[in-house]
Amino acid sequence: MASKNRNRDKQSLKWTVVLCAISFCLGVLFTHRIWVNPLSSEDHNLYGRRHLGESKVISDDDCERNKELIHDDEVIKEVNKAHEAIEYLDSSVAKLRSELPSSNNNIGDSENSTNHVDIIRKKVFMVIGINTAFSSRKRRDSVRETWMPRGKNMVQLEEEKGIVVRFMIGHSATSNSILDRAIDSEDAQHQDFLRLPHIEGYHELTAKTKSFFVTALERWDADFYVKVDDDVHVNLGTLAATLARHRTKPRVYIGCMKSGPVLFQKSFKYHEPEYWKFGEIGNKYFRHATGQIYALSKDLAEYISINRHILHKYANEDVSLGSWFIGLEIEHINDGGMCCQTTRCDWRGGISPVCAASFDWTCSGICKSVERMKYVHMMCGEDASTLWDALL
Template sequence: MCRVAIRIASHPPSTIHKSTFRRGAPPHPVLLFEKDKMTTILSSTLGLWRLMLAVWPWQLGNEGKKMRVKQVSTGVIFALCIACFFAGSLFNSRTWTHPSLSRDINVTPFPEIHKPTPDCDHQRLLMEDKSADVMEQATRTRHAVGTLDITIPKLETQLGAAREGMVYGHQKEGNHSVQKAFVVVGINTGFSSERRRESLRETWLPGGDKLKKLETEKGIIIRFVIGRSATPGGVLDQAIDEENAKHHDFLRLNHIEAYHELSTKTRLYFSTAITLWDAEFYVKVDDDVHLNLGALVNTLARHQSKPRVYMGCMKSGPVLSKKGVRYHEPEFWKFGKEGNKYFRHASGQIYAISKDIASYISTNADILHRYANEDVTMGAWLFGLEVEHVDEYSMCCGTPPDCYLKARAGNVCVASYDWPCSGICKSVERMKEIHNSCGEGDRALWSFSR
């Protein structure tokens, strides 16, 4: 849009310096001129008054006497008027041409109005073209930012994978790429749990060729997760090596197994798993829990489009400060006064996290604080992040009749266990019975398509 500029004709009164009115400041030239002018006026007035007294007839009213004066001719009066006219003209000329006044007052007889130039339309078109260029540049910038949002998590994952591989002894060969998968299911187990592992292989965990087919066709990776004994290469480690040579279903961690180190083990599991498999989800489950794999992968698939998901049976139990009791929390004071409850977190029997969260744990493993209870530790890591907590009730099922009735109603449970035992009570003896009552059948698992 073309603008019409108007210059104000008169100079504002603010051009008179404020220093003129300060006490003790030297007088401004304009004021000196005004003083001379007043002196001239007073002198002229006094002279004219004396002249008029001399030539004009006046009546003196003192005691009724009249004083006669000599009559003045008309020519003298006319000459006096001409003299007054020229004196006034000289005064006006001095007023308007005074140098100090002309420096302070800028007089413009008429305002100047700049009319719109004839090429306004051309300028408007140029401005529109520039606006279009700015919008196009902004669009490109938004696209670049979106690309970075996608690229940065991938780079962080690769960085964490490289670092964790070197730290925990799982560095892959340079020419071997990370295997793609949909989900990695890590079954937490120990050296003394061989019978539990066998109960799972006989029920819901496929073995042999089926396990390999599940990986290649469905992208479902299942491994028993275990560390090492305090005496490397001892009897306990040899027993695990022999079992793994037979079933090929173990993930060994560079970690010394101990009950009070479950938080460390969980951190190492996610950090190691992401170096070996590029999966959409990573699941941790205990070896005394019944799991329906088909229900699990279909439940996870519903949340696949979300960037950061933390899924499980959410709870908020009391913070136990008394020593000697089960689940005692030595750092209870961090959670407030005595009697407070924990923040919401997934129960430790089973929970799932998405890839971005596993990458976060891998990248920041060295500075993630570990509490006494593993499930609380995981909840604490994610409590202050932009993570969606999904309270999945199908991961909270009890053993029969609970899971049996839900299965018959068409609501097959993802996981079943007993709350008093933090797993299935006497799981080795009861796992097959529970699987027969609450299992989903093979069709649900093999019909899954990622």
């Protein structure tokens, strides 16, 4: 009985050893397949650098991709802006085209318009602007009653001879003042005014003259533009014949050329505040046409119009005009027939030939012109046929 128990214990021990061995082998085999050796420090650093490098590459790629996306967005925005601008311009052009016909129709309604279209300008031979003031109604009437055509004769003169005659005047400093309304009423009666975009004032004569050339040039395409004072007698036929002789010449400045002393004393009427610009005290002005009457060819009027904002204004209008042409390639034409003395213009008595214009030097115009204009016209006026027979 005891021997059986000993055998059973031996077998149990044997099986135990066998099972342990099998377990050990299985354990070794299993461990070899799934175990990963831990990284050494160098291996760990290498792995970290590799991971960072890969992350950096991925990050750089993402940045570039983001930059490209941002750039694409900016391009799209600029394209959209350009497209919107083009659409706006297209609509603006369409609007202007639709408004242009009505604007052209209204251009002739106002003599103050400064945006006249060239195609509506009437072609004429000469435009005469008679400088006048608010207070000079009697002077204007004396001119109307003598050498200036009125009513149907004025219209006929424009249509047949291309001679336009207008009183030129600006506006008062106060809008719609009694002075402006008086001129409006007078113009409604005679229709012989050219209203200028200018504020009237004696010391603003240079600016007014400049405004006349600009405004007249916008309304009429003339060969000549003439400025004359309202106390000067003019023979229109003789003046037209005088200018016609120079019609083919470019850049002509016609009048009675003079050169007087530069007046630096403030007590004198024609004092020049900028006298120092003309050299030493006692010097004379450069040659220029006297301000009572002078004529400019179209290209000189255009020169004034184009450069009006930078042309300097001296105290005296005639000096200012002459200064604008200094340095230009123009022809100064000194014509004594444009400044005859009223006491020596009786051509009927054989004293002198018919003059284009007459006045008194001592008065810078006809002395007491309101009272004497009819007398001067009787003595100095040309035959009525001279004007209508003139070949222009």
